[in-house]
Amino acid sequence: MPSMNSTPRPCSSALHPDRRQFFRQAALASAAALAATRSGISLPAQAAPEADIRWDKAPCRFCGTGCHVEVGVREGRIVGIRGDAKAEVNKGLLCVKGYHVGMILYGKDRLTRPLLKRNGRQEEISWDEALEVVAKRIMENPASFAIYGSGQWTVPEGYAAQKLMKGGLGNNHLEPNARLCMASAVTGYLSVYGVDEPAGCYDDLDACDVLLLWGNNMAEMHPVLFSRVLERRNRGAKITIIDMATRRTRTTEHADEYLEFRPHSDLAIANGIAHLLLKDKTYAREFVEKHCAFKTDTSEHTLDGKPMTFEDYAKELAAYTPEKVEEISGVPAAKIRLLGELFGRKDVRITSVWCMGMNQHARGTNINRMVHGIHLLSGHWGRPGDAPTSLTGQPSACGTAREVGTLCHMLPGGRLVANPEHRKQAEAIWNLPEGRVNPKPGYHTVQLFEKFCTPTAKGGDIRTLLTQVTNPGQSLPNLHKLFEAKKDLEDKFLIVCDVYPTATTALADLVLPAAMWVEKNGIYGNSERRTQQWFRMVRPPGEARDDCWMTIAIARKLFELGHPGMKDKDGKFLFTFRNEKGEEVPVWQWERYYELNVDRALFEEYRQFTRMKHKDLAPYDEYVKARGLRWPVVQQADGSWRETKFRFMEFDDPYVKKGAGIQFYHSVTKDDRAQIWYAPYEVPPEMPDVEFPFWLGTGRVLEHWHTGSMTMRVPQLRNAVPQSYVEMHPADAAERGLKNGETVKLKTRRGELELPLWISGRGHPPRGQVFVPFFDERLMINQLTLDAVCPVSKEPDYKKCAVDVQRGSRAQAAPERPSL
Amino acid sequence: MDAFPPADEPVDPVIGGILVQLTDDPAERTEAEATLRAHPALTVGTRSGPWLTLAAEAVNAAAARDLHSWIATVRGVRWLEVSAVFFEGLDPHTAPTFPTSQVQSV
Numbered sequence: 001m002p003s004m005n006s007t008p009r010p011c012s013s014a015l016h017p018d019r020r021q022f023f024r025q026a027a028l029a030s031a032a033a034l035a036a037t038r039s040g041i042s043l044p045a046q047a048a049p050e051a052d053i054r055w056d057k058a059p060c061r062f063c064g065t066g067c068h069v070e071v072g073v074r075e076g077r078i079v080g081i082r083g084d085a086k087a088e089v090n091k092g093l094l095c096v097k098g099y100h101v102g103m104i105l106y107g108k109d110r111l112t113r114p115l116l117k118r119n120g121r122q123e124e125i126s127w128d129e130a131l132e133v134v135a136k137r138i139m140e141n142p143a144s145f146a147i148y149g150s151g152q153w154t155v156p157e158g159y160a161a162q163k164l165m166k167g168g169l170g171n172n173h174l175e176p177n178a179r180l181c182m183a184s185a186v187t188g189y190l191s192v193y194g195v196d197e198p199a200g201c202y203d204d205l206d207a208c209d210v211l212l213l214w215g216n217n218m219a220e221m222h223p224v225l226f227s228r229v230l231e232r233r234n235r236g237a238k239i240t241i242i243d244m245a246t247r248r249t250r251t252t253e254h255a256d257e258y259l260e261f262r263p264h265s266d267l268a269i270a271n272g273i274a275h276l277l278l279k280d281k282t283y284a285r286e287f288v289e290k291h292c293a294f295k296t297d298t299s300e301h302t303l304d305g306k307p308m309t310f311e312d313y314a315k316e317l318a319a320y321t322p323e324k325v326e327e328i329s330g331v332p333a334a335k336i337r338l339l340g341e342l343f344g345r346k347d348v349r350i351t352s353v354w355c356m357g358m359n360q361h362a363r364g365t366n367i368n369r370m371v372h373g374i375h376l377l378s379g380h381w382g383r384p385g386d387a388p389t390s391l392t393g394q395p396s397a398c399g400t401a402r403e404v405g406t407l408c409h410m411l412p413g414g415r416l417v418a419n420p421e422h423r424k425q426a427e428a429i430w431n432l433p434e435g436r437v438n439p440k441p442g443y444h445t446v447q448l449f450e451k452f453c454t455p456t457a458k459g460g461d462i463r464t465l466l467t468q469v470t471n472p473g474q475s476l477p478n479l480h481k482l483f484e485a486k487k488d489l490e491d492k493f494l495i496v497c498d499v500y501p502t503a504t505t506a507l508a509d510l511v512l513p514a515a516m517w518v519e520k521n522g523i524y525g526n527s528e529r530r531t532q533q534w535f536r537m538v539r540p541p542g543e544a545r546d547d548c549w550m551t552i553a554i555a556r557k558l559f560e561l562g563h564p565g566m567k568d569k570d571g572k573f574l575f576t577f578r579n580e581k582g583e584e585v586p587v588w589q590w591e592r593y594y595e596l597n598v599d600r601a602l603f604e605e606y607r608q609f610t611r612m613k614h615k616d617l618a619p620y621d622e623y624v625k626a627r628g629l630r631w632p633v634v635q636q637a638d639g640s641w642r643e644t645k646f647r648f649m650e651f652d653d654p655y656v657k658k659g660a661g662i663q664f665y666h667s668v669t670k671d672d673r674a675q676i677w678y679a680p681y682e683v684p685p686e687m688p689d690v691e692f693p694f695w696l697g698t699g700r701v702l703e704h705w706h707t708g709s710m711t712m713r714v715p716q717l718r719n720a721v722p723q724s725y726v727e728m729h730p731a732d733a734a735e736r737g738l739k740n741g742e743t744v745k746l747k748t749r750r751g752e753l754e755l756p757l758w759i760s761g762r763g764h765p766p767r768g769q770v771f772v773p774f775f776d777e778r779l780m781i782n783q784l785t786l787d788a789v790c791p792v793s794k795e796p797d798y799k800k801c802a803v804d805v806q807r808g809s810r811a812q813a814a815p816e817r818p819s820l
Numbered sequence: 821m822d823a824f825p826p827a828d829e830p831v832d833p834v835i836g837g838i839l840v841q842l843t844d845d846p847a848e849r850t851e852a853e854a855t856l857r858a859h860p861a862l863t864v865g866t867r868s869g870p871w872l873t874l875a876a877e878a879v880n881a882a883a884a885r886d887l888h889s890w891i892a893t894v895r896g897v898r899w900l901e902v903s904a905v906f907f908e909g910l911d912p913h914t915a916p917t918f919p920t921s922q923v924q925s926v
Contacts, residue, residue, distance in 0.1 A: 031839040083903065
């Protein structure tokens with residue numbers, strides 16, 4: 001146990017004694033404020049000496065939970081972060097990343113000037129030159145241009161990219177990295193309810209009796225939400241946590257039941273639960289008859305599938321006896337029965353949550369459909385606490401990628417490029433001539449990078465690619481094929497907008513330095529349909545600029561070069577903004593960008609789309625006042641705006657007909673019914689064999705976010721987990737004579753990587769499996785991962801491929817044990 | 821590839837606000853407050869019922885973790901939560917970079 005003898009020295013001289021005292025007082029004040037939230041008491045004599053710190057709200061920059069932080073700014077720099085006690089999501093609590101989020105701005109290698117590759121070197125150029133280069137590349141061949149963004153794009157950034165590409169260039173090669181993390185959740189929701197995103201919200205976590213985690217390490221990936229459940233437990237609530245996973249994690253430590261299943265076999269488990277509900281006649285017959293219909297996947301694996309009868313559904317499930325499921329999954333039949341019995345009970349409320357474990361899955365759409373199906377079949381749907389809910393990994397995967405629709409087949413507001421009516425609606429809002437929006441979907445992410453990394457002469461028809469707010473050089477699967485192959489292609493041009501050097505900027509032909517987080521205005525949408533707004537608080541360093549400005553400035557260059565798509569049908573520039581006096585403001589000139597609130601202007605235009613699929617957003621100014629609002633946000637008779645916590649449920653959703661109780665008003669069968677899907681267990685595209693005898697799974701750790709480009713620059717987080725590693729079962733290591741800390745070589749059909757072995761580390765894979773986190777750009781595990789995708793969602797399966805493990809060739813220091 | 825940075829690698833100072841919930845026993849509460857008050861890295865604020873506010877200073881990540889763990893083990897402490905982190909001392913000229921030049925390609 002650490003003693004006082006080993007405790008820290010006082011702070012270094014970097015902080016002036018007066019400032020230190022000042023921060024001590026501010027720290028005490030923040031604790032007092034938290035006490036007021038936790039207990040309702042007001043601690044006396046804790047007035048914060050904060051006259052020169054300005055605090056303002058912002059959603060956290062990292063995951064999709066959507067915690068609000070308060071950002072303390074003094075003399076143009078962030079000096080403090082505290083949990084926002086007014087925020088319903090986190091109630092003042094933050095995770096270790098959240099408390100350090102302010103430091104992500106201050107890595108010393110921030111990109112501050114545009115860099116153009118000349119003679120193999122990236123050389124500084126002016127912004128004007130950079131914009132000229134981009135615009136000329138696009139003008140050469142607009143159809144071979146693509147933009148790859150992310151679920152970290154703010155809503156206005158994604159919307160501006162949508163409008164430039166689909167409204168301006170008539171080009172649908174626009175994708176977000178969210179294709180890699182939540183596309184299967186989208187196709188799951190669409191095929192079950194006819195509309196994307198969860199019906200419930202985080203309030204379900206406050207009401208459930210059972211929390212069922214489907215391959216979801218919530219304790220590390222969504223720690224604030226997990227704490228919300230644990231806090232209920234600490235207060236005496238009885239909550240059963242069931243962790244269904246392929247390896248033990250920190251989540252398992254808190255679980256009442258741990259059900260370890262073989263990779264991919266969750267499909268069989270879901271069918272096993274449905275089988276028992278039918279066999280035991282514990283399914284919710286009345287609910288199903290009133291609100292559900294049945295569908296099955298087909299060999300073509302389409303979004304629509306094929307209708308089936310209840311009788312046929314029952315026949316298909318007959319084979320999934322507990323014993324059969326045990327044979328496939330490794331989960332004991334008794335535990336399958338436990339799950340079946342649990343879902344058969346009417347006296348408990350069950351919330352299922354999942355994230356990448358179900359989404360990054362070669363049958364991701366099917367497993368999403370089936371988990372919704374179990375809830376519908378059992379009637380564990382439609383009451384607070386009875387909910388199937390996906391979580392997201394990025395702060396605006398929902399708000400931007402899904403709602404703004406920055407996917408290659410979508411328009412904002414759930415509109416589809418292939419639908420003539422939808423194109424007309426978009427053209428009307430954007431004031432475009434009819435026919436401007438291209439009806440043919442663009443390339444999905446994996447296709448897009450395949451095309452970019454294939455020589456033009458061999459059909460690689462994406463020649464210029466612009467990335468914003470993402471790092472595909474580390475996060476794509478099968479990196480040698482999908483990213484690094486670009487290196488030798490002279491006719492391909494990569495433009496990367498980012499804040500730090502990354503594996504992606506390393507291959508860039510042009511780097512554009514970006515502002516980040518509270519260096520710009522922004523709007524995010526979190527996992528529970530909550531739209532969150534913040535204002536710029538500090539200036540970006542050097543010549544770094546807003547991504548949204550970059551998009552508008554590029555569009556303006558194209559306008560000046562005469563691209564006809566940059567004009568609306570009245571001949572006006574697509575991104576025309578006027579101030580309160582009605583005067584046009586040339587926001588494409590950086591020095592005038594903040595003369596008006598561009599975010600507000602774009603958001604108000606975008607709002608028109610949101611009402612088309614009952615995802616109504618309130619006016620921008622309502623979000624300025626709130627810590628986010630969950631859509632649909634509907635205006636009341638008194639003029640106020642009311643959010644919706646529970647969709648399709650009459651007691652809360654204003655769009656449900658009176659008397660309907662539950663109404664799936666976007667039903668794909670147009671009869672207000674949700675679809676219960678059947679899909680069989682199928683073997684994954686790659687499995688361990690003699691040559692590659694282990695399963696390889698990849699994922700994240702608590703302290704690092706995604707590719708680590710931000711968190712690896714925060715000393716506290718980097719020191720906590722300084723390097724990637726491979727987790728392995730002790731018996732597997734012993735069998736190979738491998739020792740903790742030594743270098744091992746992982747080899748798949750796509751590449752090799754050497755990294756340190758960590759036996760009995762944070763996670764505990766079973767025999768025959770290894771796990772590697774993907775945050776470390778020096779040890780890029782995605783050079784080895786598989787690029788097989790779910791045939792419906794086109795999301796790759798990062799969670800399983802076959803790998804061999806051998807002793808490495810290099811000496812390696814033992815990994816420091818992360819211990820935060 | 822980088823060697824692992826040592827756990828006690830100096831970093832710029834961080835001051836955290838901590839809310840401690842004490843146990844119900846009055847004697848334990850008093851003892852806990854005295855123990856925490858004696859710690860050189862802690863500034864103890866106001867106590868009201870079971871709630872006690874602290875400001876904690878740490879010069880590196882390992883020390884911060886140790887301090888956090890130590891507070892949790894003090895007799896009379898039931899629970900603790902971080903309320904804020906202040907880090908004005910973080911200097912962009914000493915903040916860490918990340919060796920992108922060492923991207924591996926096997």
